[in-house]
Amino acid sequence: MSKVLDFLRSLGLTQLESKQPRRYVFEVSADRLREVIAGLIRVNENLYVSAISGVDYVSEGFIEVNYCLWVVDEKLMVILKVRVPRESPKIPTIYDLIPGALNSELEVYDLLGVVLEGNDRLRRGFLVPSEVASQGLFPLRKDFKV
Amino acid sequence: MVSAKIIKYSPWLLHFNTGACNGCDIEVLAALTPYYDPERFGVRLAPNPRHADVMVVTGAVTKKAGERLKRLYDQMPQPKFVVAVGACAISGGIFSGSYSVLSGADKVVPVSMYVPGCPPRPEAILYGIVKLLSKLDGGRDE
Amino acid sequence: MGLKLIGEVLSNLIRKSSTVEYPKQPPLALQEHRGRHYADLTKCIGCSLCALECPTNAITMNPLPRKLKQNPRGIYPIVEYGRCIFCYRCVEVCPVKAYITTNFFEMGSDKLGTSNDLSMSTLQGIE
């Protein structure tokens, strides 16, 4: 059996079902995220951050951030779903644990306004034009009007 | 003002990508390779904007790149012409209406030749440039 | 090594040039190329499906200058070639296959062209 999945299940995380093969989706709270990822690297260091994808659920009032990690030798994708309130979206950074998460963290901050606490390289204007950034708007939030 | 006629024997191109998907760029590049060989018309790539006579713009003009497009155009010597290659450079194409796109190149600089297509074939790009040159033969000043 | 080099040089000297001398020679465009397309007004029923499905909103529906039997709404599509991405979605969704497709690509011009004149020419000779 897979070491990574055994570890995640041993933490008592809620597993959500996924229709696609080789995708394992877990719910994690923001304050446990660093602990989970540090543990994952300890169990199997052959994993990389495939993407960090934020979705703004405006009517429910939260932003869901999907940490998609591909485990190279076990050939499976672990997806950690972190939900944070829209008003003050804050998640601790994982950039120091996995250096390859840098670009994805910068992007999530610039486009959705999720603050990755502890990442000192966050800045506006990484991707969005300055006139949008200077108004303090985040383009991928659902209340942003084109 | 120098007559526009003088560049028709050997116009030098400046290729500028204002936010294209690379589709038009590789076709512009392909138009410069042995199969199409534009040096038959004296056309070649200029190493920098101060040597260029014709600017080839590809891609939807993003807000950040729009400023650079204007700056590059101002650096080119007179007489100068702009060719907009591909649907995105002409009108913003599929990206028109996005928050970071200004739409077509003619919003920023005057465009003398539109080459439609997504992307246009290398021959279509050559056709556009040759047509621009033959228009200059009429002696009209820019 | 030296002999091989001489062979290479000689073969390159007698080889035909790979340049296609367009416009003196015909272009390399194949029959399959997605080029300029326009609506055949003798078939179009004015359903506006192409205008709705166009990803770039390059197609607008305009009133016909005269009445046509098969076109009760009296409107026809005009393709703006400056916006069109030649994806042929309109050709595909058309219920009566009214679009005429060509592999014509020499559309470079100092003005933004539309399909209006070509579509109108399909009406010639019809009462």
Next chain:
Amino acid sequence: MSLIEIPVGPQHPALHEPIMLRVRADGERVVDVQVVTGYNHRGAEKLGERNTWSKDIFLYSRVCGICNTVHAQTYTQGVEAIGGIEVPPRAQYLRTLIMELERVHSHILIAAVMAEVVGFDSLFMLMMRDREPVMMLKELITGNRVLSDYYVLGGVRRDIDDVKKDKILKVLERVEERVKYYKKVFQEDFTISRRLRGVGVVKPADAIRSSLVGPTLRGSGVKSDVRADDPYAAYGEIPFNVITYSEGDSLSRMLVRFDETLESIEIIRYVLNHLPQGPITIKTAVRVLPPGEAYSRVEAPRGELFYHIVSRGGDKPYRVKVRTPSFHNIINGVIAYREANIADVPVILTSFDPCISCTERVLIIDEKSGSVKSLRLKDLSKGWLGGS
């Protein structure tokens, strides 16, 4: 000490990748590289939320022109996973065929650009010449040389017949011969191996920790290929090898691409000889999808391409997240530049396979006098160094 800026930015093709490399150098040695982004951000993710499911195929194809079919594949396979749409086997094989043709032309292109960057212009011209027949094949199958627009939800748009099949096989024979020759040139040519061997080494552990993908990762000896690990389209039924080279330098990244090109040609032959009969698309048009989420991965010519698609029912996507391979390779690939020569920066950047137009110009800013000099990246690679 002078500060060198490479404005890759205004000219970068794919979605998030428009960048500028800000190189800090001490004499000839590179100390640090920073990445500046945003010139090419066109907001395609936001734009996609306004369009219907089927219109978005055309939008996401235009995220990157060179890898347009893989973008369409990633998007459609995600949507098909949400909607539970079964794609006919013939369509799956045809999709595989067109994706592999795209890999062939993309790899030849980047090898040609690499030849130009190291100053081997005649090789560049020859490779561009031999790439044209592949573009012709793409036009033959799909109707356009670059942007194929070949996909619909649940299938493909055009079928191939025996005449086209024979033509493809005949052209590929010639292409294969030329690719083998160019591979030999890259392996044996003195100039090229001096410029590429041992330049920009990335160790396997670093490559994984920095989230590098595709040929860049495989060039460091990590066996990771989405086609083999996470099969999609018809790859589950096709035998092929995953190419790895263990050196981790620029040359091994290029050789991975050459071997992959040859492997792709074999895949195309297999596909054409085992093409199943049947329809090429499903009968019903897809307009509305049930709620659901899909995490879609595809091996693009440049590496793993990732889409996260969220549907909450209806005829429009709720959110489409696009993560292109170069987004990882360029921004996180900065580890490869440390301790390299300034003249090697363009070579390393090209070996990551960014798109061509990025490698056009370099700005050199002299920090002391504040003067700005502009030159082409090509000239930089020939060893130009302003003032210091």
